[in-house]
Amino acid sequence: MTDETTAAPAPSTLPLAVLDFVGIEYGETASDSIAGAAEVARAVEAAGFRRYWMSEHHNMSSLACSAPEILIAHLLTMTSSIRVGAAGIMLPNHSPFKVAETFRTLLAIAPDRVDLGLGRAPGTDPLTAHVLRRGIQTEPAADFPGQVAELLGFLGDGFPEGHPYSRLIAAPIVASRPDIFMLGSSGYGPQFAAVNGMRAVFAHHMSPEIATSVLRRYRADFEPGVEQEPWSAISVLAFASDDPAEVTRFEAGWALTMLNLRRNIREPIRPEAVDEFAASAEFRDAPRDPDRMATGPADQVVERLRQLQQESQADEVVLVTPGLDRAARIASFESIGAAWSR
Numbered sequence: 514m515t516d517e518t519t520a521a522p523a524p525s526t527l528p529l530a531v532l533d534f535v536g537i538e539y540g541e542t543a544s545d546s547i548a549g550a551a552e553v554a555r556a557v558e559a560a561g562f563r564r565y566w567m568s569e570h571h572n573m574s575s576l577a578c579s580a581p582e583i584l585i586a587h588l589l590t591m592t593s594s595i596r597v598g599a600a601g602i603m604l605p606n607h608s609p610f611k612v613a614e615t616f617r618t619l620l621a622i623a624p625d626r627v628d629l630g631l632g633r634a635p636g637t638d639p640l641t642a643h644v645l646r647r648g649i650q651t652e653p654a655a656d657f658p659g660q661v662a663e664l665l666g667f668l669g670d671g672f673p674e675g676h677p678y679s680r681l682i683a684a685p686i687v688a689s690r691p692d693i694f695m696l697g698s699s700g701y702g703p704q705f706a707a708v709n710g711m712r713a714v715f716a717h718h719m720s721p722e723i724a725t726s727v728l729r730r731y732r733a734d735f736e737p738g739v740e741q742e743p744w745s746a747i748s749v750l751a752f753a754s755d756d757p758a759e760v761t762r763f764e765a766g767w768a769l770t771m772l773n774l775r776r777n778i779r780e781p782i783r784p785e786a787v788d789e790f791a792a793s794a795e796f797r798d799a800p801r802d803p804d805r806m807a808t809g810p811a812d813q814v815v816e817r818l819r820q821l822q823q824e825s826q827a828d829e830v831v832l833v834t835p836g837l838d839r840a841a842r843i844a845s846f847e848s849i850g851a852a853w854s855r
Contacts, residue, residue, distance in 0.1 A: 526561055526562065526563040526595075527560075527561045527562055527563060527850060527853050527854065528563065528822075528828060528829040528830065529557075529561075529562045529563060529829065529830055529831075529832065529849070529850065529853060530562060530563055530564035530565065530566060530746065530829055530830070530831040530832070531553065531554075531557050531562060531564070531565050531566065531831070531832050531834070531846060532566045532567075532568060532600050532748055532831050532832070532833045533550055533553060533554075533565065533566065533567050533568070533578075534567075534568050534570065534576050534578055534835050535547065535549075535550045535567055535568075535576055535577040535578040535584065536575060536576055536577075536781075536835055536836075536837075537574070537575055537576065537577055537781050538781060538837055538838075538839065539781045539782060539783050539784060539837065540781075541781070543577045546577040547577055547584065547587070549839045550567070550577075550584065550588065551587070551588055551591040551592075552839065552843065553565070553839065553842065553843055553846070554588050554591065554592050554595065554597065555591065555592055556843045556846060556847060557595065557846050557847075557850070558592050558593070558594060558595035560846060560847050560850035560851070561850055561854070562595060562846070562850060563595070563596060563829065564595065564596040564597070564598065564628060564829075564831075565588065565592070565595050565596070565597050565598075566597075566598050566599060566600035566601075566628065566630065566831070567581040567584050567585070567598075567599055567600070568581065568599075568600060568601070569581050569599060569601065569602060569603050569606070569632075570637060571635075571637035571641045571645065572637050572638060572640075572641040572779065573637075573779040574779055574780050574781070575779055575780055575781045575782070581599040581602065582599065582602070582615045582616070582619070585597050585598060585599060585619055585627065586618075586619055586622060589619065589622055589623040589626060589627070590622070590623075594626075595626070596626050596627070596628050596692070597623070597626060597627065597628065598627060598628025598629060598630060598691065598692070599628070599629060599630055600628070600630035600632075600694065600696060600714060600748075600831070601629070601630030601631050601632040601694070601696045602629060602630065602631055602632070603632045603633070603634055603635055604631050604632065604633060604657065604660050604661065604664070605633055605635065605642075605646060605656070605657060605660065606635060606642070606645045606646060609660050609661075609663040609664035609667060610663070610667055610681065610683060612629075612664055612667075613664055613667035613668050613683035614667075614683045614684060616629050616668070616690075616691050617668070617683055617684070617685055617686070617687050617690075618685060619691070620687045620689060620690070620691060621685050621687055624687070624688070624689065625689060627691040627692070628691055628692045628694065629691040629692070629693050629694070630693075630694040630695075630696050630714060631661060631664075631693065631694065631695055631696060632696040632697075632702070633657040633701075633702075634698075658705070661695075661705075661709070663678070665693075665739065666678065667681070667683040668683065668690040668691075668693075669690045692712070693711060693712065693739065694711070694712045694713070694714045694746070695709075695711045695712065695713050695714070696714050696715075696716070697713065697714070697715055697716065697727075698715070698716040698719040698720045699720065699723075700723070700727050700730075702714075702715070703715055703727050703728060703730065703731035703745070704730070704731070704734065706731060706735075707730075707731045707732075707734040707735045707736065707743070708734070708736060708738075709736075709738045709739060710735065710736055710737045710738020710739050710740050710741070711738065711739045711740060712739075712740060712744040712745065712746075713728065713731045713743075713744070713745045713746075714745065714746045714747075714748060714831065715727055715728050715731075715745070715746075715747055715748070715825070716748050717747050717748055717749045717750075717821065717825075718748050718749060718750040718805070718806070718833045721802070721804045721805045722804070724747055724821075724825060725747075725821065725824040725825040728745050728747060728825040728826060728827055729824075729825060729826055731743065731745055732745065732826050744828050745825070745826065745827045745828055745829075746827050746828060746829040746830065746831050747821055747822065747825045747827040747829075747830055747831065748830075748831035748832075748833050749806070749807055749818060749821060749830060749831070749832065749833060750767065750805060750806035750807070750808075750833050750834070751806065751807045751808070751814055751818060751832045751833065751834055751845070751849065752764075752806070752807075752808045752814070752834050752836070752841075752842075752845050753808070753809070753810065753811040753814040753815075753844075753845045753848045753849050753852070754808075754809075754810070754841065754844070754845060754848075755810050755811075759841060760808045760809060761791050762787060762788070762791055762836075762837075762838075763808060763834075763836055763841075764791075764806065764808060765787055765788075765790050765791035765796050766782065766787045766835070766836055766837055767806070767835060767836075768790070768796060768799070769782060769786065769787055769790045769796075770782065770835065782837060784837050784838075787837060807821075811845075811848035811849055811851065811852035812852050812855075814849055814852070815849060815852040815853050818830050818832075818849075818853075832846065832849065834846065
């Protein structure tokens with residue numbers, strides 16, 4: 514292990530996390546992208562961030578995050594102090610028993626550094642979801658509460674006497690369980706978390722119009738369960754740079770990515786295509802949604818992030834910074850971390 518991977522952690526962590534899609538930049542291989550994810554994780558660890566998370570997406574040649582549980586194992590060994598996790602594991606795609614075994618194994622690798630975010634969306638298109646879930650006879654959305662209950666049982670809560678699963682052990686046996694988070698981009702996830710006493714994370718980057726109200730409602734409705742106190746985070750599209758051209762490139766890159774997804778284009782985007790789109794009338798004349806992202810100089814970005822944190826009563830802010838330039842993304846994370854400390 515190199516000196517870089519064993520660098521001393523920051524004296525205290527910031528209430529900041531990164532959600533990384535592990536994007537494959539144009540001209541890269543998947544190996545390049547995963548090596549880049551390790552570079553990002555080490556950089557935000559050095560900047561004092563508390564968590565580094567990866568998403569679960571399928572059937573996309575532009576992303577390398579179809580197996581976040583494997584990436585977690587890899588990045589735990591490439592870092593020394595930051596918490597590493599999935600945001601999330603799309604539970605209807607998986608067996609709760611297998612998820613429990615996987616995350617207990619991760620805890621054996623790195624005790625007290627593993628996060629498990631749970632979602633009920635497929636993380637992909639309907640056909641891919643069908644292939645992932647082949648053999649499941651129940652409706653995934655209807656079965657989700659039962660899946661969560663099973664997972665919690667296998668991770669340590671146990672099952673009632675006489676339950677058919679009470680004799681099962683999710684091996685290996687470890688002394689703790691991962692920090693568990695319920696994800697959501699609608700009212701369902703935070704409400705589920707409130708009723709069951711779980712931590713909640715809301716995707717402002719997907720549903721900014723309801724994010725703050727939903728998280729405030731979560732805190733008001735919280736009942737002790739898995740956790741005794743409410744805890745929430747809000748994920749926000751954010752990019753910091755003093756260069757207006759870099760900011761425009763980030764905003765245009767996200768807009769083009771969303772446009773391509775609607776067109777069922779799932780390949781890495783050429784940098785030239787982003788520049789062309791940024792200069793186009795389609796992008797220039799499109800109505801701007803300033804509430805969807807926080808961009809600009811770092812102090813300005815942090816001011817907006819702190820505003821969202823206060824309005825939503827969130828404990829942490831998760832930065833979502835997809836883009837075609839990993840060095841620019843890392844510089845953005847570092848500058849936001851420094852500005853937050855100020």
